[in-house]
Amino acid sequence: MKDLRETVRYMMTPGPVEVSPRTLQALSSPVVHHYSQGFIDFYDETTGMLKKVFQTKKDLIIMQGEAVLGLEASVANTIDPGDRVLVLDNGPYGAWFGIYVENHGGEVVRLKEEYTRALDPDKVKRVLEKEKNIKVLTLVHMDTPVGIVNPVEEICKTAKKHGVLTIVDSVAALGGMEINPDRWNIDICICGSQKCFSSPPALCPVSVSREAWSAMEKKKRPIKMSYLSMLDYRDTWIKKRVFPFTPFVSEIYAIHESATEILEEGLLNVFARHRKVADAVRDGVEAMGLKLWPESRSFASDTVTAVRVPEGIDDEKLREIMAREYGVLIAGEVPGLKGEIFRIGHMGYSARMENALVAVAALEKALLRLGFPVKEKKGVEKVLEHL
Numbered sequence: 194m195k196d197l198r199e200t201v202r203y204m205m206t207p208g209p210v211e212v213s214p215r216t217l218q219a220l221s222s223p224v225v226h227h228y229s230q231g232f233i234d235f236y237d238e239t240t241g242m243l244k245k246v247f248q249t250k251k252d253l254i255i256m257q258g259e260a261v262l263g264l265e266a267s268v269a270n271t272i273d274p275g276d277r278v279l280v281l282d283n284g285p286y287g288a289w290f291g292i293y294v295e296n297h298g299g300e301v302v303r304l305k306e307e308y309t310r311a312l313d314p315d316k317v318k319r320v321l322e323k324e325k326n327i328k329v330l331t332l333v334h335m336d337t338p339v340g341i342v343n344p345v346e347e348i349c350k351t352a353k354k355h356g357v358l359t360i361v362d363s364v365a366a367l368g369g370m371e372i373n374p375d376r377w378n379i380d381i382c383i384c385g386s387q388k389c390f391s392s393p394p395a396l397c398p399v400s401v402s403r404e405a406w407s408a409m410e411k412k413k414r415p416i417k418m419s420y421l422s423m424l425d426y427r428d429t430w431i432k433k434r435v436f437p438f439t440p441f442v443s444e445i446y447a448i449h450e451s452a453t454e455i456l457e458e459g460l461l462n463v464f465a466r467h468r469k470v471a472d473a474v475r476d477g478v479e480a481m482g483l484k485l486w487p488e489s490r491s492f493a494s495d496t497v498t499a500v501r502v503p504e505g506i507d508d509e510k511l512r513e514i515m516a517r518e519y520g521v522l523i524a525g526e527v528p529g530l531k532g533e534i535f536r537i538g539h540m541g542y543s544a545r546m547e548n549a550l551v552a553v554a555a556l557e558k559a560l561l562r563l564g565f566p567v568k569e570k571k572g573v574e575k576v577l578e579h580l
């Protein structure tokens with residue numbers, strides 16, 4: 194098949210990320226029938242491994258679709274028309290939960306925060322004390338377009354005290370940064386295969402608590418026999434060992450291999466690697482005279498670095514030069530913040546020092562080309578200090 198990468202050799206986007214060579218190889222394994230005993234055992238093993246990466250003992254389902262399927266399904270399966278949902282909004286993905294809520298007839302109670310800051314648990318507490326009958330709270334663990342990590346543990350603890358169900362989008366953090374659905378009181382925790390797992394975009398693993406299953410059952414009209422249904426996974430696969438529909442066999446091979454790689458390295462080592470690479474990239478971009486988008490490093494993500502586009506620089510041109518001349522693909526195009534942010538992803542297989550070095554070097558060169566007064570090699574030197 195034709196190689197579609199064109200000039201790109203370093204996919205430093207915040208997802209999809211470069212698929213690891215082992216996972217690529219797993220993808221090419223022969224496709225077996227999904228009801229062969231071998232595959233059923235393999236699927237079970239995959240679920241068990243994903244639970245380890247999630248650090249959960251709750252049920253885990255592998256929804257078949259891009260991560261947004263899990264985001265919409267988490268809302269659709271838990272709310273009835275008229276239910277009130279507290280939507281925590283300090284980034285584009287946080288805001289989009291509000292659209293799912295409205296699409297499914299819920300009432301949005303929105304707590305907005307500056308897109309340069311993490312959510313404030315005290316503000317959440319005050320809203321929960323003031324507002325009555327909030328059924329569900331939604332938040333994003335790490336809002337990728339702005340590169341900000343939220344205090345999920347504290348917020349969900351408060352939500353639980355108020356009997357509120359918690360939905361957390363950890364699509365771009367789980368597998369790269371600490372999260373613990375059980376200890377952190379997360380009822381529905383959503384991930385995606387194409388981020389820290391370094392698998393292709395295809396699967397959406399979701400952990401589901403007993404309280405969440407119960408809310409789904411108690412809905413006036415529970416969602417069943419639907420691609421959005423979470424109950425279908427429980428009632429067929431978990432209870433009866435029957436798949437709700439044909440599983441994506443090859444994608445299960447892929448995520449099994451990705452989870453194997455993560456567990457072989459060890460979760461703590463994986464988190465430490467992401468931190469190390471993130472620190473190097475952050476130091477590198479700041480040494481060039483650029484500003485990070487998050488107001489404080491204390492809530493800057495370890496899986497992506499969001500950077501302010503300097504005045505007078507066309508970020509599209511910047512990204513184009515990086516990709517064409519140096520083979521480094523980074524991301525921009527943040528909805529509502531066009532031309533203000535560019536993002537260097539360092540998640541999963543892309544979270545490697547050599548990638549950090551190449552990305553920072555290419556960024557320096559491209560900025561120089563566009564006339565930004567960067568001190569050449571200063572960023573690179575900073576990254577080298579982290580090796």
Ligand SMILES: Cc1ncc(COP(=O)(O)O)c(C=O)c1O
Binds near residue numbers: 208259261286338385
């Ligand atoms: C926080 C977050 N949630 C969900 C998604 C899934 O959306 P997409 O369709 O862009 O992969 C992403 C992807 O970037 C994300 O970063």
